[in-house]
Amino acid sequence: MGGLFTDAAEVRRRLDAVGHLVDDGTATALYLATVLHRPLLIEGEPGVGKTSTAKALAETLGTPLIRLQCYEGLSASEALYEWNYQRQLLAIRLTEARAERLTDADLFTEEFLQDRPLLRAVRYDGPLPPVLLIDEIDRADDEFEALLFEFLGEAAITVPELGTFAAARPPLVILTSNRSRELHDALRRRCLYHWIDFPAPERVVEILRRTVPGAGDPLIASAAEFIGRARRLELDKAPGMAEAIDWLSALSALDVSRLARGDIVRTLSTVAKSADDLVAVTEALDDLGYPKAVAP
Template sequence: MMSITNPLPTSIEETLDMLAGQDYVAGRALATVLFLALRMQRPLFLEGEAGVGKTEIAKVLAKALDRPLIRLQCYEGLDVSSAVYEWNYPAQMLEIRLAEATGEDDRSAIERSIFSERHLIRRPVLQALDGSGGRAPVFLIDELDRTDEAFEAFLLEILSDYQVTIPELGTIVAQEPPIVIITTNRTREIHDALKRRCLYHWVDYPSAEVELEIIRLKVPGCHEELSRQVVAFVQKLRQMDLFKSPGVAETIDWATALTELDRLALDPETVSDTLGTLLKYQDDIARIEGGAGREVLADVKAELARAL
């Protein structure tokens, strides 16, 4: 049995340290549910707005534990052949042609040959069940709400027993259950039957203090005053009635862009010129480019000045 390079954390404090070691700023509530999910071998269901760091948790976990990361990116119309497995039909047809050319007439032998492991194309679900003892992968099922209820029901069966039945080969059972992280942006409700098999955590937008710490870690070249202004500006935008509020990922992108432009502080022109890195819908950009953006920036600078 292959040993784990990095063992699972044995306490909530170790979980916090593990995340911090990968520059992921997490609260105690998230560290607690993550620790319990690892100890109880239960899937972790993460719900929240897009861009708040749900997917990043799986990436950080795989890196911290030195495990492979298997990602199933969900989308409308996702089916078994794309998510679980399919057969390599061109290779199977070639083998049948070769058997015919050589006069092979044992149909059972031909069938065993073409439906063998070497012709099996393993998709993310099957890959996630392939981990050896002590090296089970982190299995990220990303944006589950984009799929339909039929696939959700199919996934429920897999997560119940960590096995897949392939008619031509039999049942493939995970030697060790993968570490499962499920994310959803809540564009639709996920069935309770699946949620009951998971531990749950709502990933919210961070507070200003936490978001400032994230900028310090992710964009170390960003000037301190600029970092404070960026975070304060974004926090105020999230209080407005926008079509899509900026997430943490957009805050990082904006701080990075401003640093690349050698800006030390925000001004109305810079805000207007760089809004495309922060907001992704034209109606939102048009609103902030106008008087609303200047008002927000004036409020930000006034508040930061009073805080000094």
């Protein structure tokens, strides 16, 4: 895997070529993950581009993206592997019809094994390793993390009935977390770590220009400035880049060329994601530089 990129600058250039802008820190973290053959844990506020970074990496390399979306109650059978019980039952019935007998060893073979995302990533045999995205690991239960230790540390998964499957080419593993809960130290020790912050104002403008090409520069600049100011309010969910892109797309679709208070009010649902935040942003419009028009 060390030959995927020559340096962090190449990572940045190639991601840029597929429309994904990253800073030097993120490019370096991705480069080190490929060189050191280590999973990369990316944390940051929702909407700053953690998931899209993994998607862009897969697109850049021309390799599959295998995604495991985490949630409360996620089980080993959904993440690692499970047995195809219907095929096993069919095999038993066919054998009985022939007056033969199956043993457990006959039923628990690779023929009946169903790969789930982690085992699929381990057994992938393409020319380049796949990108495995373990998305929002903080949403899974604490106990689920323990299931990942062997995989994260050794790029291997043990199936008790068959033995251990080890990756010929360790997958590029990216875990994301919104920090809704603390992750175990044992998981963190197995990963490199990177924090993605909300981009600097000039990078926000560049990202918006790339993702919403139909918007004019005056609208992009004012939208970026507004989002930056709104993030300083005491909101339940501060708007991230995802909200900024959605908002600018909505304004562009409405043929807005220069931002005005009325445009903000009618599109605010793309920025604020709760009733309280809608009220908070609306009440702050005067302070944000968009006061009500004064009647003559």
